[in-house]
Amino acid sequence: MAFTILTGDTFTSTGAGVKIPLPSSADYMEVFNITNLAASNPNEVTISRWFGPKFGLGASAPDGGIKTVKTTSDLTSTYSSGGFTYVRTAPVVEAQSANAITGITAASPAVVSQTNTYSDGDILQFYSTTGMLQIAGMNFQISSTSGSGYTLIGLRAAGFAAPATAGYTRRISKYAAVDPQFLYITEITQATQAVVRTSVDPTQYYVVGMKVHFSIPYSMGMYQMSGLTGKIVAMSAANYTMTVDIDTTAFTAFAFPASTSSPTAQLFATLSPAGASTQFNPVTNVQTGYDFQYQPFRTGQFTPYMYLSGGSQSPAGAASDQINWIAYKLEN
């Protein structure tokens, strides 16, 4: 079987996992850690290889592949985890094992306790969150990540009756199969221009001038907001909020139902893209409604892609490592 080089590139590792979009399906991939290859005795991964489904029984397992670790000699073995994950379809839930959490604080913002290898900005799907079942099924973006936990800026849980004592997460793709995507709402203020908090940073998907449509079940309090469409007038990446031109001062307060009311309480509060209002301000010379990076419906997560796990014992390497990669395709 003859191979064709499909594509290749180089990057400097941040220590985190890396997604590599592939312009076509790949059958074989090699990743070289140039930094470790030059080191005398790093005891870290130097070369990683992945074999695709066409190799049948010889194909690499999900999150697997073959690694060569440079010690006093080169040791080659398979990845049991922390290797390559090849993703071909969307919507994407990355092929990773469920990870148990030990707690979520009833605080604002909420803090999660969990042994993890996640990175700041990752988006996690939460489920089976004992004690905090009203968020089971939602996804959240994480920040202030350490190996033992992280913060959920998008969840202000101080009003919750109790913390979560157990649960699971799985990392999911930052982008949906199609963007702009719907977002989970975790808070709406009662104001002449409502401030809406989402579970992820909304500035990754929406811009000022776009319109959003609200779906708020009765159990989430501010049901009067349901079915309304508002225009985004301001956004905050730091607080995961957007301000919309809807007067909510006379609406019922937004609140999550109690954990004990699950599974009968209707969930979740969400917003979804409803076009844009194209406008021009002749005083400030600002035009809205022509942001073709965010505004149009389009493919969000490109597939197929290869996810390289990060870290010194993984293909994407440790922080500052220089990584070269080449993807191959069988000619026929």
Added chain:
Amino acid sequence: MSFSTGITGIQNMAPELPVQASEDLLSTPMFNLIHSFGVDLHHAESYIGKTTRMSRFERLSTDGGQLDGTGIDPASEVPVRSDVDATMEIYAKSIITNEQVILYENSKTLTKFTALLGQWLREKEDLLMRDLFSSSVSYINATGGLNGDQPSNISLNDVNNIENILLGNDARSMLTNLEATLKFATGGVRDAFIALANTNLCADLQKVQGVLLKSAYPTQEGIRPEEYCSISRFRFFVSSKAAKTPGISMRGNTVYTIPMYGLEAAAKIEQNNYTAVIGYRPPWVVSSVAQNSQLYAKFAIARAITNQNWISGLNVTTFQPS
């Protein structure tokens, strides 16, 4: 052991040809294509960019308006226009065939492969529309079922709730009514919205209060094979490829997404001159020794939710965990 009997049998004269092809090919599996037929079709012109803008003027306020006789004009209103944009994307697939396949295969391989590419084209388009529905629409968790999960299995209350949402937002039904006829065990079907469900939900759909299975419709004329049943104001179409997300319910079970919508809720935009291109590259182009030829299919598509007021839907789990 063989005996010499003087009879010419297949043990001493086997067929010259050990196998023959049956008179027709077996069917190529194809999943139900349910995600495109209920959406509006638009066309993008060539040479004027890759983003199509669909605009809608929102209705005017009906507040006030009475003239009180003082001669003072009522305040004028600025109409609002909503612009929905969609970016054109191109998808392609090819099959490279060696000349020996064409030489030895007993019938028209290129014709068969062309048909396969045509099927790919329609299937891929269907999945792209499915992804639009699953990514960019707000769904509500079903809670009326009895499986104890969040979302629950589907129930009549959940379906009626979505009808309330759509009617409350002035959505128009998609399908006309089917008038009752004098046939036993059938009943009339109201004008209806469309609901798209995974085939894994069929067992649960059958158990929903008031369900009318397709066989109980007053007529089968014009009914699509993908249709499964009618519940309340919705007619359900099923596909094995309809949206589902494994392991994200409250109990970690698979969650199925059911888009439910009326007229002009979503759109598919085709690119003029690029709707469905199927082509052939001869061996002397593909291969230096003219041994491989290539068939390809390409199409361009843009997709958009054009009115969020007229689309909603349910997240559900199955009664038996899946």
